[in-house]
Each structure stands twice: as structure tokens, then as C-alpha cells.
Amino acid sequence: MNYHEKEMRVIYALTLNELIARNPNVLCLEADLSKADATIHEVSTKNPRNFINCGVQEANMVGVAAGLAREGKIPFCATFTAFATRRAYDQITISVAYANNNVKIVGNSPGITQGPNGGTHMCFQDLAIMRAMPNMHVYSPADANELRAVMFHMADHHQPTYMQLVRPKMPKLFDENCRFDPLSAVRLHEGSDVTLVSTGFMTRFALDAARELSAEGLRVDLLHYPSVKPFDAQALIESARRTGAVVTVENQSIIGGLGSAACEVLSEQHPVRVKRLGIPDRFGEVADQEYLFDKHGFGPKHIAKACRELARATT
Amino acid sequence: MVEQQQVSREQLDALAREFRYVVTDAICRSGSGHIGGVMSLVEIVITLYYRVMRLRPDDPSWPERDRLVLSKGHAGPIVYTALAYKGFFPKAWLATVNQNGTRLPSHMDQILTPGVEMTAGSLGQGLSAACGMALAAKLDGKRHRVFCIIGDGESDEGQIWEAAMFAGHRQLDNLTAICDYNKMQIDGTTREVLDLEPLADKWRAFGWEVFEIDGHDWDAIYDTLARADAVTGKPAMILAHTIKGKGNRETENLVDCHNVKVPDEATYGRIMCGLECKMDLPY
Numbered sequence: 001m002n003y004h005e006k007e008m009r010v011i012y013a014l015t016l017n018e019l020i021a022r023n024p025n026v027l028c029l030e031a032d033l034s035k036a037d038a039t040i041h042e043v044s045t046k047n048p049r050n051f052i053n054c055g056v057q058e059a060n061m062v063g064v065a066a067g068l069a070r071e072g073k074i075p076f077c078a079t080f081t082a083f084a085t086r087r088a089y090d091q092i093t094i095s096v097a098y099a100n101n102n103v104k105i106v107g108n109s110p111g112i113t114q115g116p117n118g119g120t121h122m123c124f125q126d127l128a129i130m131r132a133m134p135n136m137h138v139y140s141p142a143d144a145n146e147l148r149a150v151m152f153h154m155a156d157h158h159q160p161t162y163m164q165l166v167r168p169k170m171p172k173l174f175d176e177n178c179r180f181d182p183l184s185a186v187r188l189h190e191g192s193d194v195t196l197v198s199t200g201f202m203t204r205f206a207l208d209a210a211r212e213l214s215a216e217g218l219r220v221d222l223l224h225y226p227s228v229k230p231f232d233a234q235a236l237i238e239s240a241r242r243t244g245a246v247v248t249v250e251n252q253s254i255i256g257g258l259g260s261a262a263c264e265v266l267s268e269q270h271p272v273r274v275k276r277l278g279i280p281d282r283f284g285e286v287a288d289q290e291y292l293f294d295k296h297g298f299g300p301k302h303i304a305k306a307c308r309e310l311a312r313a314t315t
Numbered sequence: 316m317v318e319q320q321q322v323s324r325e326q327l328d329a330l331a332r333e334f335r336y337v338v339t340d341a342i343c344r345s346g347s348g349h350i351g352g353v354m355s356l357v358e359i360v361i362t363l364y365y366r367v368m369r370l371r372p373d374d375p376s377w378p379e380r381d382r383l384v385l386s387k388g389h390a391g392p393i394v395y396t397a398l399a400y401k402g403f404f405p406k407a408w409l410a411t412v413n414q415n416g417t418r419l420p421s422h423m424d425q426i427l428t429p430g431v432e433m434t435a436g437s438l439g440q441g442l443s444a445a446c447g448m449a450l451a452a453k454l455d456g457k458r459h460r461v462f463c464i465i466g467d468g469e470s471d472e473g474q475i476w477e478a479a480m481f482a483g484h485r486q487l488d489n490l491t492a493i494c495d496y497n498k499m500q501i502d503g504t505t506r507e508v509l510d511l512e513p514l515a516d517k518w519r520a521f522g523w524e525v526f527e528i529d530g531h532d533w534d535a536i537y538d539t540l541a542r543a544d545a546v547t548g549k550p551a552m553i554l555a556h557t558i559k560g561k562g563n564r565e566t567e568n569l570v571d572c573h574n575v576k577v578p579d580e581a582t583y584g585r586i587m588c589g590l591e592c593k594m595d596l597p598y
Contacts (some may be wrong), residue, residue, distance in 0.1 A: 049454065052450070054481060055480070055481070057477040057480075059439075059440075059443070060474055060477035060481055062443070063440050063443020063444050063446070063474065063478065064443050064446050064447035065447060067433065067443065067444035067446060067447020067449075068447040068448070068451050069447075070425070070432065070433060070444065070447070070448060071447070071448055071451035071452070071455075072451070073447075073451055073454075090437055091437075091440055091443075091474070093437075094434065094435075094436065095433075095437075095443070095444055098434060099424075099425055099433070099434035100426060
């Protein structure tokens with residue numbers, strides 16, 4: 001199957017069916033957004049016993065998932081990022097992470113990809129708040145093949161986990177048999193002039209910027225982090241030692257997410273200049289991607305500009 | 316032991332006196348604790364652990380066991396007392412309730428304590444978890460029962476009513492919930508703070524079979540748990556009318572016995588003297 005011809009949300013649903021075929025304890029929990037998550041067509045029809053629609057009850061969905069997990073089930077609970085994380089934050093903290101129950105929380109349409117739903121639905125802080133939770137892993141895959149690898153890993157490991165799920169089609173970045181290791185960043189472009197750090201939705205744009213800069217003779221070391229927590233500190237330190245400058249980019253607030261994770265590591269272990277790109281301390285709004293990239297300054301051209309400036313400043 | 320043995324009325328009364336004495340001492344040793352909502356549950360917890368629930372203390376994760384989720388997790392010490400007396404861990408552990416490094420924290424912790432099914436303490440979450448456990452049993456075709464004790468103050472939480480709707484919709488007839496209806500919450504009576512009435516009607520409207528009992532009456536508790544087991548097609552709610560701080564003259568008369576401070580020996584002595592009996596501690 002050419003997974004990249006399908007929307008990421010469809011890959012999510014198809015992969016759940018694969019996981020259920022391997023292990024019938026895998027369950028698909030929804031909170032009345034199974035159409036948005038594409039599971040209503042794929043999972044509820046093919047595996048109706050594994051499909052549990054809780055209604056618009058995010059808090060209860062997480063609690064029910066904790067009870068299911070306690071009995072050996074592997075529940076994947078999906079809804080929009082805002083409701084998956086900040087709305088059910090205490091339930092995830094206590095019933096899932098603190099209790100170490102094997103629940104998977106899936107946040108559909110992260111950051112600005114919530115475009116038409118606007119500020120009430122745009123969650124810019126899910127990486128930050130989920131990363132701040134002890135015992136919680138935080139993943140953000142960048143393409144369909146990586147999404148499948150991440151989901152297989154989630155199903156096979158007893159580990160409370162939050163995963164961002166980008167909804168639309170994404171260009172192919174990884175091979176079909178790509179591996180996912182939460183302890184390892186992935187180098188997508190090699191260089192020694194500036195380090196570029198990205199995750200999830202932004203990695204394709206970071207790679208575009210790295211290729212554009214390569215044509216100009218600026219060599220970008222692009223590290224993609226499918227796992228924001230745990231965070232592969234060694235890869236970043238090793239890269240920063242060679243480049244001396246780091247740009248981070250994420251489809252999130254610059255407070256608390258990937259950029260903050262990078263700064264925590266660098267400031268303590270190898271201080272270099274850093275520029276964080278993402279949404280400044282603002283709420284979302286109804287707007288399309290280009291508008292929001294330009295407004296907040298974290299699209300491909302802004303990434304390239306920041307890389308040029310930092311590389312220049314450190315040479 | 317799998318099947319529960321016959322326990323005489325005299326034995327139950329003696330157990331209740333002993334549990335009240337031991338749990339009060341255990342809480343007081345730590346300097347403060349949730350005495351009120353522990354004492355109101357003594358007869359209910361003893362009935363569950365000695366007469367109703369199928370358990371194997373030497374095998375806490377025996378798959379066929381009945382499950383109890385104490386959603387009002389602050390009453391943990393009364394469940395710890397039952398678990399210790401049933402042999403899940405040494406009674407000596409009870410002397411460590413809420414002490415540094417303990418495996419018996421104020422609120423229920425499934426990782427620390429053998430026999431504790433679900434971590435609870437942030438109110439409103441345990442009933443959802445119990446729904447998940449009951450649903451898992453249904454999915455797997457298992458016959459064990461899931462019990463969940465919630466508080467009346469806890470019933471202010473919206474998540475309780477999310478779970479109520481979910482359990483009713485899913486017809487979780489393997490789930491029996493018990494509401495410790497002692498009419499008191501931290502800031503006052505439930506009537507003053509946020510009135511729950513008509514509480515039985517609310518649960519019925521959410522699709523539950525509802526029973527109302529005196530939560531200190533041995534026969535009523537036992538018989539109603541049996542009747543709840545016989546309910547099919549819907550979950551059962553037992554509204555147990557109880558007295559917060561029950562069985563201790565000192566705490567029964569306190570306006571606020573939710574979290575009692577025991578700062579000194581004199582207070583400790585006064586609270587222990589409020590109990591019906593004096594006995595040797597098992598640790």
C-alpha cells in the first residue's frame with residue numbers, strides 16, 4: 001500500500017485495525033469525533049467489538065481507558081488535541097500517568113492544522129503540558145510510515161503515551177519499514193553550519209528549508225524528534241558541538257515544547273545560541289496555514305531565514 | 316480462600332469495633348487524617364471483604380477475583396485495614412499509614428499497595444475506571460463483579476455523571492456502586508454546599524437500579540449487595556445512608572470530621588477514648 005496517498009487520520013484507523021488483528025486487546029476509544037479520526041469507517045465496521053464511542057466525555061473516556069488498561073486492554077483514546085490533553089489533564093495525570101496505566105492518548109489536528117475551527121480548538125500547548133507530566137511519553141510522527149511505526153511501538157510497550165496525530169496527507173519522509181526508537185532522534189539532512197531541530201507536522205517544512213539552504217551552500221544538520229519525551233539529548237549535543245548554533249521549529253507555542261526541551265539540554269550541557277520558532281505566547285484564530293506561518297514566523301522561509309542568521313552570527 | 320465463610324453477627328460487631336480502633340490509631344499516628352469518611356464505611360467495607368467479594372489474598376491479581384475501586388480515595392485506610400486483616404500484607408504495615416516512605420498512603424495507590432485495584436484520590440475518577448473494568452469483563456466474557464464506592468461530596472463532580480450516563484448506556488450490570496451518603500462534605504453539609512437531592516431519582520434517570528439502605532445495618536448491606544447482583548441490564552447504585560465519623564463520640568459530634576488534626580498526645584487520647592472499646596493493637 002502506498003500510505004502517503006492517504007490522509008494521516010486514515011493511516012491511524014488502518015493501523016489500529018492492523019494492531020487489533022495482532023492483539024485483540026487493542027481498543028479504539030472515541031469521544032464523538034470518530035468521523036474526524038476516520039475510525040468510524042475503518043475500525044467500527046471491521047472491529048465493532050474493539051470500538052467504544054464514549055460520547056462527548058473526554059474525562060470519562062480517559063477514566064474508562066484507565067480501567068480497561070488495568071484489565072490488560074490497550075486503549076487508544078483519540079479526539080482533538082485541545083480536548084485530548086488540556087480538557088482531561090487531571091484525569092490523564094492521576095488515572096493514567098501517576099497510576100502507570102497503559103493508556104494511549106491521541107491528539108488529532110495539532111496546532112495550526114485546526115485552521116477552520118479557530119482559537120477554541122487550536123491547542124498550542126499540548127507538547128508542553130504533556131511533557132511536564134511524569135511517566136508520560138510524548139510522540140509526534142511526521143509521515144504515514146513513521147506514524148505506523150510509532151503506533152506499533154505504542155501497542156507493544158506498557159507506557160502511558162501521548163501522540164500528536166496530523167490529520168491530512170503528508171509527503172513521504174520515511175521508508176515503509178522505518179524504525180521508531182523514542183530514545184533516538186533521526187538525522188534527515190547532514191550539515192555542519194547550523195543545527196535545525198523539528199518534530200511532527202513541521203519536519204517536512206524543516207527539510208524543505210534545509211534543501212533550499214543547501215543550494216545556497218549553507219549546510220544544515222536537521223534532527224527530527226519523533227519523541228519529544230524522552231528527548232535524545234546526546235544527538236543534539238553532538239550536533240551543537242559541530243555547528244555551534246541551533247534553530248528549533250514546532251507547530252506549538254515556543255513556551256514549553258520542543259524548543260524548550262532543546263534549551264534545557266543545551267543550557268545545562270553545551271550552551272550555544274538558540275532560536276526557537278513556533279507560536280509566540282498567543283492563542284489561535286480561524287485562519288489558514290500560510291497566514292498563520294507568516295503571522296507567527298515559523299514557515300519554511302522563516303526557518304531558512306533563522307538558519308542563515310544564526311549560521312552567520314556564529315561564524 | 317476463595318469462597319467467603321459464614322460470619323456471625325457477633326463476629327461482625329467485633330470486627331467493626333476492632334477495625335474502628337485500629338484505623339483510628341493508624342490515622343492518628345500520622346498526625347491527621349480522613350477519620351470521618353473512613354468511619355462511615357466500616358460496615359460496608361467489612362461486608363464486602365468478609366461476606367461478598369471473591370478474593371485470593373495470596374494471589375492479589377487472580378483474574379477471577381471481584382474488584383473494588385474506592386473512588387473516594389481518601390478513605391484508603393479502612394480498605395487497608397480490611398486488606399491487612401484478610402492477609403494481603405502484614406498488619407504491621409497499618410502503623411505506617413501516611414508516614415514517610417509508606418506503602419499505605421492517604422489516598423489509594425494501585426502501585427504501592429497489594430490488593431488496591433485502582434489509584435484514586437482526585438475525586439470523580441474512580442467510577443469511570445470502574446466502568447472501564449466492568450466493560451473489560453464484559454468484553455472478555457468474565458463473570459466477576461466490579462464494586463465502586465463513591466462519596467456524596469464527590470458526587471458534585473461532573474465526571475461522576477459522565478460515568479453514570481456511560482454505565483447506564485452500556486448496561487453494565489456487573490457494576491455495583493455504593494454512595495457513602497453521610498451528608499457531610501468538607502465545607503459543610505451537602506445540603507448547604509451543593510444539594511444532591513433528589514439523588515435516587517437522578518441515578519434512576521441515568522438508567523441505574525437504585526437501592527437505599529442504612530449503611531451501618533449488616534443485614535441491609537449484605538442483602539442489598541445480593542439484590543444488586545441479581546439486577547440485569549443495568550448497573551446498580553446503593554445509596555448508603557451513613558454517619559460521618561460513626562462509632563466515635565468525639566468525631567461523630569464534630570461539625571467537621573473530614574480531616575481531623577491530631578497534634579498531640581492529649582488529642583490522640585481524647586479521640587481514642589471516643590471509641591466504644593479499648594484493645595491491644597495488632598502491631
